[in-house]
Amino acid sequence: MNCCIPTISTRATRSPLNNLNTGNTMSSIKIKLHQQDIDKLKEVCASFNNDAGELINVLHKAQGIFGYLPAEVQEIISKELNVPLAKVYGVVTFYSFFTMIPKGKHPISICTGTACYVRGAEKVLDEFKKNLNIKVGETTADGKFSLSCLRCVGACGLAPVVLVGEKTYGRVAPDMVKEILAEYKD
C-alpha cells in the first residue's frame, strides 16, 4: 500500500556550511596529510599540466584517492593549479558528487529518481536510516556505512535501486534491507 511520501532530499549531503553553523569550525575538519599523499596529489595536478581549466578532473582524481575532499587537499590543489582556494571550495560545494565528509567503507546510495520514487524508494531509505541509525549524508560511527541519495542512475527498470559500493541491488523492498546489510557485516 502506497501510503506515505515523505520528502526525499539530498540537500543534507551538501553544504558543509551547515556543519560550520553549529560551531563545528574549520579546525575540526583539519586532517593530517602525509608527505606521500601530498606528492601523489601534486602528481595528479601535474598530469593535467597544472591547468586551472582541469580543476574538476583533478578533483575527481583527488576524491578517487582520498575518498573525499578535505580542506588540505583543496589547499594543495588551489596552489598547484593557481586557482584561489575560495574558488576551489566554490566548485566543490557546487557539485553534489564532491564531498568533504569521508564516506563509509561501504557507501550506500539509494536512487531517488522518479521511477524509484514512484515504486517506493523512500520506504527503503527509511529502512536503511532505521537500521544504521544515521541520516542521509552521514557515516556510521564505525566508519563502515554511509548513506546518500542519488538522482536517477538510469536503471529504472530495476526500481527501486540501491547501490552498495559498486554493487547494484534492484527491486529492493524494505524487508530486504537487513539481508543486504548482513552481506557487509565483517
Next chain:
Amino acid sequence: MTKHKQIRIALRNCGVIDPQAIGEYIARDGYQALATCLTKMTPEEVIDQIKKSGLRGRGGGGFPTGLKFEITRKSVSDQKYVVCNADEGDPGAFMDRSILEGDPHSVIEAMAICGYCIGADKGLVYIRAEYPLAIERLKIALEQAREMGLLGKNIFNTGFSFDIELRYGAGAFVCGEETALIHSMEGLRGEPTFKPPFPSVSGYLGKPTNVNNVETFANIPVIINKGAGWFSAIGTEKSKGTKVFALAGKINNVGLIEVPMGTTLREVIYEIGGGIRNGKKFKAVQTGGPSGGCLTEKHLDTPIDYDNLIAAGSMMGSGGMIVMDEDNCMVAVAKFYLDFTVDESCGKCAPCRIGNKRLYELLDKITQGKATMEDISNLKNLCTVIRDASLCGLGQTSSNPVLSTLDNFYDEYIGHVVDHKCAAGQCKALMKYVVIDENCVGCTACARNCPVNAISGEKKQVHFIHQDICIKCGACYDRCKFNAIEIQ
C-alpha cells in the same frame, strides 16, 4: 500498422553489436558516413543534408541541428569545438547512457562529422561521472578509432584532423544547460550565463562551440548514409525522425523505446508499454522530467512531437516518460519535481533560487492540508513569475509540473485545500488510520506492532487508534489480517 512499430535509428546498434568491437560497428556501415562526408562532400553539403533531414536537438530544446551547425560554421575563429552533452540528468531518463554503452562509435563518428562541418579539430564529451561503464566503453571506442585512423591526424588522407577528449560532470543537473556545461568544462561552477552570446559564437574558452546531445549525434551517421529524404519521411511535419523514450512508472513494460515522431501517447502506453500495472486506472503521464508537465486522458491521442507537447503544457525534454496511476497524488507529484528543482537550482538568479523554494513550501503546505485558496492564487502567480523571469531553461521550465497539474488536476488541489482530502490517499498528513469495529477481533497484532503505542484495546476487544499519537506509518494496516483497519 508500421506506424505502431518501433523504428530504431538512434538505438540501431544497441544490443545488436559488441560495443567494444569497432569491427562490428564498421560491419553495420559504421564510419561509412564519415568517409562519405570527408571524401565526397563539402562541409556545406553535409550541413545542407542535415538541414533537409529536419533533425532537431534531442536534448530538450528542439533547436534545428543543421542550423546550429551552420551558425557555428559561419563564426570566424582560429579554433572551434564540438561538444557532446552526455550529462543526462533528467530523473528517469537513460537513453544517452544506453547509446554510449551500446553504440559509442555512432557518437564518435557523428562528432567527427560535426567537426568537419563547422571547422573544428577538437571534440569534448561531457559525461556524467556516475556512468562508469559508459565512460569505459567510450574510452575503448576512442582508442580503437584512433588506432584505425578514424580519429587523429589526416583522417582518410583528406587532411582533416579530429580528436576527442572526455570531461566529467560532477552531479549538477543544471549542467545540461549549454552555457553551464561549458563553464563546468572550464573548471568552474556550473552556473549558466545569459544568452546571447550563444556558444556557437562564444563557447568553450570563448571559442565557437557546437553543443549537441548524445541522441542527436547518434542520428547523424544514418542521415548521411540513408539520405535526408529517408529521414524526413519519418515523423510529423515539424518533427522528423524518431525519439527515444525511457518508459517508466506504473506501466507493465518499462524500458527504452524508440518510436517515430507522431506516435500517440496511447500507442506508447497501451501498445508498447502494455498498459497500466495491476489493472489500475491510468491517471497521467509525465514527460520532459522536471521541466515537463503531466498529461492526462484527454491528451492520449495527441501525436507526440515537440510542438504538440508544448501546446499541451509539457515538453519533449530528453525523453523521460513516467506513467502514473490512480494512486498517485498529483500535488505530491508536483512537489516531488519541485524538490528536485530546488536541489538542482544553481542559485544564481533570484526567481529560481528563492522562488522554487517558496513554490516547494507552498506545495508542501497544500499536501499538509494547511493551505488556503489565497495560497493557490499565490502559487499560480509564483509559477508565472519564475517562468517569466528566470535566467536559464531550468528556472524557466521548473514550474511546468505545477502549472500542468493545476490545469489538469485543479480539483485535486482544491480537494487538499478545501476538503482537506487527498483523493489518491498519498498525502500522509491528510489521512488517518481507523479501526473498523465490525471486523476487529481484538488479536492485538496492530497494537503490538505500533512503533509509537498509539493503539489501545484489550485482547478480544475492539481496538482504538489514538489519532494524536499516530504517525501514520501504516504498520497496523500492514499487519492486520482481518481488514479491520481502513484509511480515511
Next chain:
Amino acid sequence: MLKVTIDNKTVEVAPGTSILDAAAKVGIQIPTLCYLNLHDLNIENKPAGCRICVVEVEGRRNLAPACATDCADGMKINTHSIRVLNTRKTVMELILSDHPFDCLVCAKSGKCDLQKMAQDLGIREIRYQGEQSHYREDTSPAIIRDVDKCIMCRRCEMMCNEVQTVGVLSGVNRGFEAVVAPAFEMNLDHSECTYCGQCVAVCPTAALTEVDHTYKVIEALADPTKVVVVQTAPAVRAALGEEFGLEPGTLVTGKMVAALRQLGFNYVFDTDFAADLTIMEEGTELLTRLNKYLAGDTNANLPILTSCCPGWVNFFEHHFPELKDIPSTARSPQQMFGPIAKNYFADKIGIKREDMIVVSIMPCLAKKYECSREEFKVNGDPDVNYSVSTRELANLIKLANIDFHNLDEDDFDQPLGESTGAGVIFGTTGGVIEAAVRTAYEVHTGKTLEKVDFEQLRGMEGVRSASVDFNGLELKIGIAHGLGNARKLLEEIKAGTSQYHAIEIMACPGGCIGGGGQPLHHGDSSILKARAQALYREDAGKAIRKSHENPFIKELYEKFLGKPNSHKAHELLHTHYFDKSNQITIE
C-alpha cells in the same frame, strides 16, 4: 544605428547598446539591483541574476533582463507593463523573503540599495514566506560579514576576484544555500583578505560592512584624563560632504575641521602633514636607490614601490612575499603621524604617550587593520588608537547634533595641521608619485621646479606609465590603482622585465578617493572623478605645493628627526614587511 521603441519613445542607439542604457537615453530609469558599472574604471558586474531589471520585449516568450540584453533593430520594449511590474514586485518579495527583517537597527538602513528598491517598488507585504538561510557572522579587524543579508548580487565576488585578484570571496554552495563566502566559510582574518574594503564599497545591503569604532571614539572623547588628537586623511574632505547631501566633489575641509573641534577633539591635525613627511622619507629612499643605480650598483633595488596604502601592503605580504624588500620601508602617513604625535607632540605639550589618544579619519578600511599591527605599538599602546572611516565620521557628526551645513569654516591646529598641496593629492591615484617627483626633482637636480602640475601622471587609466625629465635623466614611473592592475606590474618585476624606476600602487580603484570607507558611490563613477578633481583644486589653491617646503616639516627635522632616513627617522617612520603566504600545515 539601431532604432528601438521603449515605452512608446523611439531612440537610436549603436549596436551593442543594452536596453538599460538605451532606456536611460530617453529618460527611462529601469531599476537595477545586482548590476554595477563603474564606466571610467572599466569595472562591470552583470550576472543578470537579480532579475529586477526585467522588461517586456514584443515577440519574446519570457521577460528580458535590461542590463544584459542588447537592443536589436525594431525592438519594441515595455518597461512598466502590468506583467513587468508584477514580476518585479514578486521577485522583490522573494528576495525579501530570504532577508532578515531588521531594517530599523541595520547598519545600512537609509543607504541600502535593497531597502530603497523595496520602497520604490511599493512593497507593503511579503506574500511568500518560508525558510530563511542562516550563516555565522564573521568579524575581522576591518570588515563584518553578515551573510544572512547577502542577496547574491555577486558584486563583492567580482571586485575581489576580477578587479582586485585577491580571490578570497567566491560563490559557494548551490541553490537556496548559495552564498558568497571565503573558502570553508573561514573568517576573513584567516584568509588572504587585504581589507581593501572594495567588497564593502559595492555591497548593496549590509552583508558586508565596516567594523564600527564610533562609540570607542565617543568614549575616548569623554575621558577627561586623555588628550584626544585627530588626523584626517586627504580623501576624506573631498567626500564627507556627500553624507550631508552636498554635491560630489564639494570640498568641506573647513567645515570638517570645525565639526571635529565641536566634537571635542583637543587637537585637529591633518594626515596631509604626515603625507609631506612621507615624501621626505620615501623621496630620499628613492634618490638613494637611484644614485646607487646611476653609480652602477646592480643591487640598487629598483624600482621602488610606494608603501602608503595598507591594502596594498597586505596584498604583497600575502601574494608576492618574494618582493617584500622592494617597496619603500616608509610607513604610511597614518602610521607616521602616530609616533610623531605620541613622541614629538606629546613631549611638546608635556604629556605622556599613554595619555594621548590618536584617532584617524580615513577613507579606508585597511587602515583599521594597519593601526592594530603589532609593529605599530609601543608596549601594547598603538601609535594610532582608532581608525574610523569617512562614513563613521559622518555618523559621529550626526550623533553630536552638529548642523554641518551651517558650520563656520575653521583651520587645522599647528604644527601637525600644516600641509602642502603635495600632501593633499595623496588621496587620488598618481598623487603620491606626483608629490614625490616635486620634491625629488628639486633635491636631485638642485633646480627649482617651475611647473608643479604633472598632467602625465594624472587620470583614471588602471595602469599608467610616464617619464619625467630629471635634468637629462629620464625617470620612468609606473602607476597602478586596483590590485589587479598592481599585479600586472608586479609580475613584470618578478619576470625582470620592469622598466620603471618608481611605481605608485593604490589598492582601491581611483586611489583613496574610492576607498572602502568612503561614502557609497552606488555605482556612479563620476562621483570618484569629482572627488579627484576636488583634491587637485585644493592642491592648486595651496600657497605651498612641495612637501619639502612645509615649514613645520623643516622644523620637525631640525628639532627632532635630524635628516630624512636618519637613525631616528628609521626608528619612528619606517617599518618592515612579513611573508604571509599561506603555508599548509603538514604534521
